[in-house]
Amino acid sequence: MSMRFGVFVPQGWKMDLTEIADPVEQYEAMTAVARLADAGPWDSVWVYDHFHTIPEPTLNTTFECWTVSSTLARDTSRVNIGQMVGCNGYRHPSLYAKIASTVDVASHGRLYAGIGAGWYEQEWKAYGYEWADVPQRMAAFREAVEVVHKMWTEPRPEFSGKYYSIDRPINEPKGVRKPHPSFWIGGGGEKVTLKLVARYADACNVGGGDPDLIRRKLEVLRGHCDNLGRDYDRIVKSTSLELDLSESSADTVGRIERMAEAGADYVIAYVPRVAYDHEPMQRFAQEVIPQFS
Template sequence: MTRPVRIAVQLQPQHADYAQLRDAVLRAEDAGADVVFNWDHFFPLSGDPDGKHFECWTMLGAWAEQTSRVEIGALVTCNSYRNPDLLADMARTVDHISGGRLILGIGAGWFERDYTEYGYEFGTAGSRLADLSHALPRIKERWARLNPAPTRDIPVLIGGGGERKTLRYTAEHAAIWHGFADLETLRHKSAVLDAHCADVGRDPGEIERSVAVRGNPGEIGEGLVAAGATLFTVSASGPDYDLSTLHEWIAWRDAR
C-alpha cells in the first residue's frame, strides 16, 4: 500500500490560555497540517510543573467543532484515566461532531503525578499494559453496539515501542503505530511490528508508521520515508505555539 506523506502537529496544552490554543489550532489547519494532536495529561510535562494546563478530551470536542478539514486526536490518551466503554462512547461522539475526523490515540500511561494527584492506581508498567490489552477489544465491542454507530472505522493509534507487548497490541488492534525513533530504531521497531503482524495473520501494510520529528526535514525526511514512515509529527508548546517547524515540514511534504 502506497500512503501519502502526512504532517501532524502536537499542540501541547500547557502554559497557555485556551484562547492561545484555539488560535494555534486555527493556524495549524490554515497552514495545511493533516492532523492536529494534543496530549492526555493533567499537568505540564516541561517548564513550570504547576503551570497552566487543560484537559484532553473536553478540548477535542471543541476542536471538532472549530476545525473542518484536519484529523484530530490525542497523542496519546492514557488508557488508565477512563473506563474503556466510556472512552469508546466519547470517541464515537467526537467522531460525529467532527464529521469523521477523529483518531483514537491510546497508550498504557506513564506519568505518575497524573495518577497520584487524580486518584488513579499507578500500578506497574506490566499492570498498565495488561489493562490496555483488555481495554482495546472492549472499545471496539462498544463501538459495535452504540447507536448511532461511529461514522467510520475509527482509526486506533497506539503509541510506544515496547517490543513484546505494545507492538503486539499494535499488530492486533491498531491502524497507526507512533514512536519516538531515530532512523535505525524506526527500522528495527518496524521489523518487530512486521513480525507480530505475521504472527497474528495481519498485513503489516495496513498499519501506518508515525514518528515524532525535530529538525530539518530536508536532512532526515527521505530516510524516514524509505524506512516506512508516512506520518510525521512536530510539537509546539504554549504560550506562543511557534509553528515554524510545522511550516517547514509542510513545505517539504508539498515539494515532494
C-alpha cells in the same frame, strides 16, 4: 516518498502557554494553531493526554485532552484530530470508546482516537488513580484495547477480564468513520503493544523520531502482522518530530527522509513557541511538507 503530517497544538503540558496570562487567551492561542493547520496542508492536529506540566508538575495550565478534542472538532472543518495518546488509566475503556464515538460524530468522522498504557506516575497518584507496575499496566491495557474494539464493533458487547468487564452496554452512535473511528495505538512495547497494533489498530506511533528505533519496532510489528495474517501496509506508521527552530528547512527534510527510509509514513511535529509565533509552522508547511507530497 509520500508522507503525511500532523502538528501538536500548544496545550500547556510542555509549558508552552506560560507567556499568556489569561486562560481564555491561552485556549484561543491553542485554537488559532488548529485553525492554521486546518487551512492546510497539514493532515491532523494533536493533543496530549496529561493533567500536569513537564518536566515537573507546576501551577500552570494544562488543558484536558478530550475536552480539547471535542472543541477543536467544531473549531475546524478539515483536519483530523488526534490524541498522542489517550492514557488508558484515566478512563474506563468503555467510557473512552463512548467519548471517542461522540467526538468522531462531532468532527464528522475526523477523529484519530489514540490510546496508550500511560507512564506519568506523579500525575496518576495526584489525581487519585491507582498506580501499578509495568506488567500490570500492560495487562490492563491489553484488555482495554479489546473492550474499546468491542464497543465500536458489536451491538451489545460482553467482556469479563481481570481488570475490566462490560455487560452488554449500548454505544450508539458508534461514530461516523467506518468500520469504526480510526484507532491509533502509541508505544513500542514489542510483546504487548505492537501485537495489539497488529490485531486492532489502524495506526501506530513508534520510535520518537529515531530512525534506528523506528526500523527495529516496525520490523517487530511486521512480524506480528505476518503471524496474525494482517496486512502490514494497511497500518499507518507514525513517529514524532521535535522541530529545531535553529536548523534549516533542508536539515529538517533530511531528518524526515531518514525516518521515511526506516519505514515511517506519518510525522507528527511539535513546534516550540508556536502559541506565540506561527512563522516556523508556516515555513514548515511551505518548505518541508511539499517535499514529501
